[in-house]
Amino acid sequence: MSHNKLLKLLEDTPQAGIFHLPRRSQAAVRAAAESAGCACFDVSFAESDRIDIVLSRIGYALDFPEWYGQNFDALKDCLTDFSWCEAAGYVLFISGAESLDAENPAAFKALNDVFAAAIAEWRVHDLPMWVFYDLRADGLAVFPPTA
Numbered sequence: 338m339s340h341n342k343l344l345k346l347l348e349d350t351p352q353a354g355i356f357h358l359p360r361r362s363q364a365a366v367r368a369a370a371e372s373a374g375c376a377c378f379d380v381s382f383a384e385s386d387r388i389d390i391v392l393s394r395i396g397y398a399l400d401f402p403e404w405y406g407q408n409f410d411a412l413k414d415c416l417t418d419f420s421w422c423e424a425a426g427y428v429l430f431i432s433g434a435e436s437l438d439a440e441n442p443a444a445f446k447a448l449n450d451v452f453a454a455a456i457a458e459w460r461v462h463d464l465p466m467w468v469f470y471d472l473r474a475d476g477l478a479v480f481p482p483t484a
Contacts, residue, residue: 338481343369346481347426350465355452356480358469363430366469366480374425375465382433386440391448399429409451416455416466426465438474445474 338346346352347370358366370377380398382391392407400422401415419427429452438445452468459466470477 338365340365340369340372343481344372347375347428347465347467348373350426350460350463353426353456353460353465353467355449355456355468355477356470357473357477358430358471358480360432360471362480363469363471367428367430370426370428370467375428375467376419376422376424376426377428377430380429380431382431382437384433384436386436388437388441388444388448391434391437391444409447412448413451413454416451417458426467427459428467428469430469430471432471434470434474435472438472449476 343365347366367377378399380395382394385391385394389407392409392412395401395412396405396407396415399415402421405411405415416427434445437448449468456466456468469480473479
């Protein structure tokens with residue numbers, strides 16, 4: 338997909354969501370997202386199957402405020418209030434989620450439910466939020482969407 342098509346897609350708020358994005362495509366998506374004025378974040382779960390460690394890594398990678406409580410409620414609060422990092426949209430590139438998905442599927446689902454809720458809230462403000470995993474997991478569509 339060309340840079341301009343990626344750029345247009347990433348700016349299309351209704352298309353935003355949670356997707357599998359192969360590593361080979363990440364550089365092109367990042368370049369387009371940055372061109373669109375999106376804030377891009379790299380989050381490594383470092384093969385952790387513990388949700389407390391994953392929540393901590395998300396907070397660190399996204400430079401959440403000190404009040405971030407490293408729980409799902411606080412995660413949603415921070416993902417829907419980027420007042421410390423205002424942008425035209427938000428893109429998370431997540432790596433190393435295999436262990437969480439395999440060993441703690443309930444936590445993986447709960448995490449993605451929080452991501453989905455944040456994405457839905459940003460849609461109301463016409464701002465896209467994208468979450469890209471480098472793994473193929475059940476329920477994750479491959480980017481780009483074919484809607």
